[in-house]
Amino acid sequence: MADNTFDAIVIGSGISGGWAAKELCEKGLKVLMLERGADHKHIVDYKTAAKMPWEFEHRGKTTQQQRADYPVIHRGWAANERVMDAWVPEKDAPYVEEKPFTWWRVYRMGGRSVLWGRHSYRWNELDFEANAKDGFGVDWPIRYNDVAPWYDYVEKFAGISGAKDGLPYLPDGQFMPPVPLNIVEKDFAKKIKYWDTGRHLINSRVANITQPHYERTNCQFRARCWEGCMFGGYFSTQSATLPAAVKTNNLTVRPLSLVTKILYDRDRKKATGVEVLDAVDNKTYEFNAKIIFVCASALNSTWLLFNSATDVWPGGLGSSSGELGHNVMDHHYNLGASGNVEGYEDKTDYGRRPAGFYITRFANLPGDKKRDFVRGFGYQGGASRRGWSNSIAELNIGKDLKEGLSEPGEWRIGATGFGEILPHHDNKISLDKTVKDKWGLPVLKMDAELKENEIKMRAAIKEDWVAMLEAGGIKNINAYDNGHAMGHGIHEMGTARMGRSAKTSVLNGNNQVWDAPNVFVTDGACMTSSSCVNPSLTYMALTARAADFAVKELKKMNL
Amino acid sequence: MERRELLKMVALLTGGAVIGGELFLTGCTNTAKNDVGFTPANISLLDEIGETIIPATTTPGAKAAKIGEFMKVYVTDCYTPRDQEVFNNGVVSLQDGFKKANNKSFMEATPQQRHDFLLTLEKEAKAHNTKRDEEDRPKREAQEKLNSTISWKDQKVFEGQPSHYYTMLKQLTLLGFFTSKTGMTETLRHVAVPGRYDGNVPYAKGEKAWAE
Numbered sequence: 001m002a003d004n005t006f007d008a009i010v011i012g013s014g015i016s017g018g019w020a021a022k023e024l025c026e027k028g029l030k031v032l033m034l035e036r037g038a039d040h041k042h043i044v045d046y047k048t049a050a051k052m053p054w055e056f057e058h059r060g061k062t063t064q065q066q067r068a069d070y071p072v073i074h075r076g077w078a079a080n081e082r083v084m085d086a087w088v089p090e091k092d093a094p095y096v097e098e099k100p101f102t103w104w105r106v107y108r109m110g111g112r113s114v115l116w117g118r119h120s121y122r123w124n125e126l127d128f129e130a131n132a133k134d135g136f137g138v139d140w141p142i143r144y145n146d147v148a149p150w151y152d153y154v155e156k157f158a159g160i161s162g163a164k165d166g167l168p169y170l171p172d173g174q175f176m177p178p179v180p181l182n183i184v185e186k187d188f189a190k191k192i193k194y195w196d197t198g199r200h201l202i203n204s205r206v207a208n209i210t211q212p213h214y215e216r217t218n219c220q221f222r223a224r225c226w227e228g229c230m231f232g233g234y235f236s237t238q239s240a241t242l243p244a245a246v247k248t249n250n251l252t253v254r255p256l257s258l259v260t261k262i263l264y265d266r267d268r269k270k271a272t273g274v275e276v277l278d279a280v281d282n283k284t285y286e287f288n289a290k291i292i293f294v295c296a297s298a299l300n301s302t303w304l305l306f307n308s309a310t311d312v313w314p315g316g317l318g319s320s321s322g323e324l325g326h327n328v329m330d331h332h333y334n335l336g337a338s339g340n341v342e343g344y345e346d347k348t349d350y351g352r353r354p355a356g357f358y359i360t361r362f363a364n365l366p367g368d369k370k371r372d373f374v375r376g377f378g379y380q381g382g383a384s385r386r387g388w389s390n391s392i393a394e395l396n397i398g399k400d401l402k403e404g405l406s407e408p409g410e411w412r413i414g415a416t417g418f419g420e421i422l423p424h425h426d427n428k429i430s431l432d433k434t435v436k437d438k439w440g441l442p443v444l445k446m447d448a449e450l451k452e453n454e455i456k457m458r459a460a461i462k463e464d465w466v467a468m469l470e471a472g473g474i475k476n477i478n479a480y481d482n483g484h485a486m487g488h489g490i491h492e493m494g495t496a497r498m499g500r501s502a503k504t505s506v507l508n509g510n511n512q513v514w515d516a517p518n519v520f521v522t523d524g525a526c527m528t529s530s531s532c533v534n535p536s537l538t539y540m541a542l543t544a545r546a547a548d549f550a551v552k553e554l555k556k557m558n559l
Numbered sequence: 560m561e562r563r564e565l566l567k568m569v570a571l572l573t574g575g576a577v578i579g580g581e582l583f584l585t586g587c588t589n590t591a592k593n594d595v596g597f598t599p600a601n602i603s604l605l606d607e608i609g610e611t612i613i614p615a616t617t618t619p620g621a622k623a624a625k626i627g628e629f630m631k632v633y634v635t636d637c638y639t640p641r642d643q644e645v646f647n648n649g650v651v652s653l654q655d656g657f658k659k660a661n662n663k664s665f666m667e668a669t670p671q672q673r674h675d676f677l678l679t680l681e682k683e684a685k686a687h688n689t690k691r692d693e694e695d696r697p698k699r700e701a702q703e704k705l706n707s708t709i710s711w712k713d714q715k716v717f718e719g720q721p722s723h724y725y726t727m728l729k730q731l732t733l734l735g736f737f738t739s740k741t742g743m744t745e746t747l748r749h750v751a752v753p754g755r756y757d758g759n760v761p762y763a764k765g766e767k768a769w770a771e
Contacts, residue, residue: 052740052751053771059629059738060562061579063636077563100711182758221753223771348762351753352771385762386769388568395572396681397612397729398674402620405568405737406746408768 014111018241046228141509162205298524338414356382381415493524649724
């Protein structure tokens with residue numbers, strides 16, 4: 001095998017790229033994984049993870065210089081001294097906002113698998129049928145039963161903790177024991193369970209392991225996941241898929257390799273490889289392979305397809321349907337409510353959980369009231385006693401103030417809503433060739449917004465949660481909706497959707513680009529609808545499923 | 560206390576948002592580093608001011624948490640030039656005001672004299688911030704109204720007048736102390752690696768709060 005020829009190329013090293021590399025390597029293929037950013041080694045490169053909180057010079061706060069360098073990251077809560085090195089310097093990699101779009105990017109080994117929410121829920125049958133039933137978007141080419149065995153498969157390896165709740169619209173999985181609920185949450189769950197049409201408050205299902213798993217130590221309840229975990233307590237490329245892929249001796253990793261194009265052979269109607277811009281020597285290299293997995297994160301995978309335009313496909317590889325770059329989705333975020341819990345003054349807790357509770361979808365499910373929007377939403381939250389007593393506001397300075405602040409206040413409970421956003425054709429991204437990034441490449445232009453269904457759902461997310469809090473006896477409820485720029489849910493997806501027809505979708509039911517069947521897109525770009533649950537577990541399952549299909553097709557000489 | 564909880568607490572105790580700029584759209588492009596005169600003498604002064612706000616009791620106070628050094632780093636790196644100026648002038652003003660009132664410097668005074676003087680500043684700051692809020696409110700509302708009618712690209716976040724310098728000193732003391740080693744481990748309690756979670760632990764009044 002020549003130095004630049006492999007069986008498979010995987011573009012990107014995040015959750016999807018890591019899974020693609022692991023699966024293809026374990027099935028015997030020689031795999032090249034390309035990552036645009038620098039290497040970021042498990043444990044040794046988690047520079048802040050072992051520091052004590054007081055060792056941070058600014059105690060978590062970012063500097064004025066960082067505010068200037070990372071304006072997008074400063075729109076949300078992710079601007080924290082501990083993780084600023086993770087985000088891409090925004091001046092190097094600009095994008096154009098036709099409409100406001102908050103794009104959180106990590107350009108280094110492991111991508112956002114090191115910084116993710118870790119909530120891991122299966123989709124249900126209704127999620128895969130939703131587009132066909134209410135007519136938004138196109139029908140998924142697959143159903144729950146196509147993905148269910150792959151959920152089993154990825155859950156077992158990734159390590160998902162959760163309780164078997166036996167709920168009709170949130171399938172149980174292969175779980176480790178759950179991250180516990182505290183007493184306040186358990187009691188609150190009982191109060192809302194039989195209220196109104198019933199609400200299910202369950203343990204969050206998260207990719208934090210509660211038992212030792214492979215070479216990984218179980219979660220130590222430090223709640224510092226985003227800095228990288230030296231115990232491997234949660235699933236990331238570094239803690240899980242990368243070591244598995246490396247173990248096969250089939251993997252070559254090339255960091256600092258920005259893939260600029262997928263090379264397309266018009267006669268064979270297939271991709272032949274990729275063109276790479278080396279971020280160190282600034283030279284262009286070509287690598288060839290029989291199959292290519294595009295896992296560069298939803299919008300960057302779409303960028304790559306755009307930038308792989310040829311005279312055959314002037315709108316980009318996979319553009320023949322006219323859907324490439326369209327149907328941008330995300331999840332509702334930035335809204336919720338919290339309040340005070342009465343009683344429990346004689347209770348506290350121990351340890352810092354990586355997750356709390358999840359309230360499962362009820363809107364537009366059997367038993368629900370009539371709604372003025374389609375689809376649904378869920379909530380993530382927790383109860384804790386970490387605050388102070390309100391009486392300290394009366395204290396000025398000195399001993400009394402200090403002593404007042406040294407004791408905990410009341411318990412509080414709160415949650416944030418996550419809701420489904422529909423695939424609207426005119427929510428789109430495109431290439432803006434008038435703006436170039438640090439590498440002289442054209443950048444993405446974002447043109448997407450919430451529409452009528454989304455705005456109506458947002459009102460319901462807030463109202464319904466406030467009603468639950470009231471039913472649970474919660475006092476001093478503070479509800480908020482800080483608005484939602486697309487992307488802010490960090491669940492951007494849908495810009496190269498799967499479908500049943502090459503005329504209306506970019507990918508088929510096996511994640512193959514209709515126009516180039518040896519190119520597979522398995523990250524968030526492939527999503528045909530968004531459900532209301534966190535998407536990463538589904539990306540894992542779809543990636544493993546596509547890798548299995550790809551290798552079988554290769555063996556049949558079909559690719 | 561978690562960082563977000565701590566910020567809320569500091570805001571509540573000092574009657575306003577935590578200084579250091581939480582502006583999201585505009586007004587956050589300042590990059591100049593102003594020298595606000597953090598001489599060793601000034602840092603000792605800030606230590607004593609901090610100690611007056613959070614004194615040593617059965618546990619160490621703000622001075623032991625090196626609050627002056629913390630203020631230097633935080634103000635220099637995280638404050639806007641405008642807030643740095645207010646802080647800098649305020650430290651001078653505090654010394655002058657103290658001398659006028661007590662015929663001696665803050666450093667030479669007794670803890671009680673310091674305490675009493677800071678209480679007068681506490682009242683002055685409250686009045687200042689209230690007046691500021693009243694003056695800013697119509698302008699803020701006008702900007703918000705304007706924002707709702709114009710393209711998102713032209714929208715601006717209203718930046719009000721700065722807080723009183725004493726508000727800054729108190730915020731910095733609380734922030735710095737409750738995130739310091741002594742604050743987190745002696746006045747509050749802290750476990751670096753809990754190893755497990757227990758959501759039903761007995762608590763008796765008087766026991767310390769968790770630091771995070």
